[in-house]
Amino acid sequence: xxxxxxxxxxxxxxxxxxxxxxxxxxxxxxxxxxxxxxxxxxxxxxxxxxxxxx
Numbered sequence: 001x002x003x004x005x006x007x008x009x010x011x012x013x014x015x016x017x018x019x020x021x022x023x024x025x026x027x028x029x030x031x032x033x034x035x036x037x038x039x040x041x042x043x044x045x046x047x048x049x050x051x052x053x054x
Contacts, residue, residue: 001038001039002037003036003038005037006033007028007033007034008028009027013026014029014031
């Protein structure tokens with residue numbers, strides 16, 4: 001099952017800044033600000049986040 005989520009690299013804006021003043025489109029989501037992820041990937045990330053903070 002795939003879920004549409006916000007891109008973590010650009011935080012949903014669709015563009016990233018390089019060298020503090022050059023704006024480029026995000027290479028991970030190609031400027032859309034959204035990514036499709038599998039449900040298993042999201043569960044894996046949440047599980048790792050829990051173990052790292054405990």
